[in-house]
Amino acid sequence: MVKKIVKDPLFLQQKSEPATTADKQVIVDLLDTLExxxxxxxxMAANMIGVKKQIIVxxxxxxxxxxxNxxxxxxxGEYKTEESCLSLEGSRPCTRYEEIEVDYLDENFNKKHGKYTGFTAQIIQHEIQHFSGDLI
Incomplete structure (x- = not known):
């Protein structure tokens, strides 16, 4: 189900918790909302649709x-850039890395390991930053 985008900085600054299999609907909602x-x-990170769980799409x-998770x-390959966020107005400076490796669970909660570069790596870093409550 497509969800409304949260724009409240006080909510977005709260830390996210690890997701469990009980959060499968959040994955569906995030994919629908991103689409x-x-x-x-x-x-998108789950907190952008009002759920403080460690899930990104x-x-x-x-x-x-x-x-x-x-x-x-x-x-x-550290570099400086500027990013915007659907939940926030304007853009902000940030530090990202050209290449990253990530351990995660897929939508079926199977363990995965991926290597990402360029813009895809930047997106993943941006969304994972949402978990800490640090506004981008």
């Missing part, structure tokens, strides 16, 4: 995928 906003959004070209395990 509905694909013209202006390339990734990413649009990489024509594909959309979920990452549950993702943890960045390696990173290299």
């Amino acid at each position: 509905a906003n694909k013209e202006r959004c390339v990734g 990413v649009a990489a070209g024509p594909f959309m995928f979920a990452m549950v 993702p943890v960045i395990t390696a990173k290299k």
Whole structure:
């Protein structure tokens, strides 16, 4: 189900908790909401739809995928950039990495490990940052 985008900074600054199999509907809702906003959004974290769980969804070209409880395990190629967020007005400076490795669970809660580069890596880093409550 497509959900409303949360824009309340006080809510967005709260830390997210690890997701469990009881949160499967959140994955569906996030994918639906990302699809509905694909013209202006390339990734979402669960707190953007009002759920403080460690779930993100990413649009990489024509594909959309979920990452549950993702943890960045390696990173290299630090660079500075500016990003915007569907939940916030304007853009902000940030530090990202050109290449990352991530351990996560897929939408069926199977363990996965992925290596990502470029813009997809940047999206994943942005969305994972939402878990800490640090506004981008």
